[in-house]
Amino acid sequence: MPKEIKGDMNGQGLHVAIVVARFNEIITRKLLDSAVETLVRHGVRDEDITLSWVPGSFELPVVAKTLAKTGRYQAVICLGAVIRGETSHYDMVAGQSAGGINSVALETGVPTIFGVLTTENMEQAINRAGGKSGNMGANTAVAAIETARLIEAANMA
Numbered sequence: 001m002p003k004e005i006k007g008d009m010n011g012q013g014l015h016v017a018i019v020v021a022r023f024n025e026i027i028t029r030k031l032l033d034s035a036v037e038t039l040v041r042h043g044v045r046d047e048d049i050t051l052s053w054v055p056g057s058f059e060l061p062v063v064a065k066t067l068a069k070t071g072r073y074q075a076v077i078c079l080g081a082v083i084r085g086e087t088s089h090y091d092m093v094a095g096q097s098a099g100g101i102n103s104v105a106l107e108t109g110v111p112t113i114f115g116v117l118t119t120e121n122m123e124q125a126i127n128r129a130g131g132k133s134g135n136m137g138a139n140t141a142v143a144a145i146e147t148a149r150l151i152e153a154a155n156m157a
Helices: 025-041 057-068 089-108 122-128 138-157
Strands: 016-021 048-054 075-083 112-118 129-131
Touching: 016 025, 016 057, 016 112, 016 138, 025 048, 025 075, 025 112, 025 122, 025 129, 025 138, 048 057, 048 138, 057 075, 057 089, 057 112, 075 122, 089 112, 089 122, 112 129, 122 129
Parallel strands: 016 048, 016 075, 075 112
Antiparallel strands: none
């Protein structure tokens, strides 16, 4: 039987950075609140969570990379909301944000969790930030803990 490496959901002792886009704060604040509540519920101490606000989702990767490179965090969560408008700006910001956040994780080895809503309209964003579709903020916190623990377990295997 193959050896299986797993991450668990025990957040005790983890240090997590959260980078949040201020643009569409009516949505991102709800994502943030849910992420923090979920981290704490899984054992991450409030004082072990560092919060940074950036102007918009385009700026998430550079601050996430700066935080990841410090070596002080086992995970970085990026939260934002890009809502389609009448121009191609949506495609540029959503794509660059996603690619940049992915690059941070690959370059630093620190789980960098993509929590940027990319929706067609405000109603969809509201639904994904605590409405009928749940709250993506909670999902990012769970992913951060599990992935950080999985990397920890892989390094000990």
